[in-house]
Amino acid sequence: MVTKQLLKGLPEDADLRRADSPAREIFSDVANKWALLIIEALGERTLRFSELRNEVEGVSHKMLTQNLRMLERNGLVDRKVHPTVPPRVDYTLTEPGRALRTAVDAICGWTHQHLGHIESARGRFDA
Amino acid sequence: MVTKQLLKGLPEDADLRRADSPAREIFSDVANKWALLIIEALGERTLRFSELRNEVEGVSHKMLTQNLRMLERNGLVDRKVHPTVPPRVDYTLTEPGRALRTAVDAICGWTHQHLGHIESARGRFDA
């Protein structure tokens, strides 16, 4: 019954512009600094909470848990609790998560490629 | 002199994890909801301020100007002021802006492809 969406992928992003659409809601969740950095940091690896904390420099304990919960809720990361003591919790990207990661990779690559250009643009603008 | 980066693209995103790196600074600018929605809305077109306001539903006057300034400063959008009355201002993606847009497109496409999966994941999580 959702076969309508299987036709093609270009014009349907129109509803991303609708403030109340489900797509916009998901986009708003995902399109934020910490979420994207976490996804990028995870990559193909499985990392513990404390490892993620080190990988994503600057993220607070609170922001990390908060974003991990959100990503888990949306099915982008898998959360595996080991009933050991002390506790150990492993995070891994799910299939949708890895799919999104390729897009995040593109943004990261873009950032590095245009670093010089952007910094000089800033210099010009600030003058 | 920057040929080092031409080798391969994977390990260099390491400095995105450094909180004070230039790459992280750019990423923090760009990786936010409104900036990405504006870039996506512009696409290949040239739009006026008021048109953008309509395209990106839910964006306030303030957020729109604020993000457009930021994008202009980073050299991602070109701002063309027509000295008419009433004034008219056109916004267009620059080459770096269009390059980033392809990555944003990927995220938008991903959002739609995984919409169903995500919503059911949420249902499960919230239970």
Added chain:
DNA sequence: CGGTATCCCTGAAGATACTG
């Protein structure tokens, strides 16, 4: 019409402390 400035307030986000 587009931009800036001001006011104001909600909520994002840090710090801290406690539990399993």
Added chain:
DNA sequence: CAGTATCTTCAGGGATACCG
């Protein structure tokens, strides 16, 4: 170690008004 809860702060962001 990982997570939750509480408190507090400060700035993100809305609403409004005014300028060019």
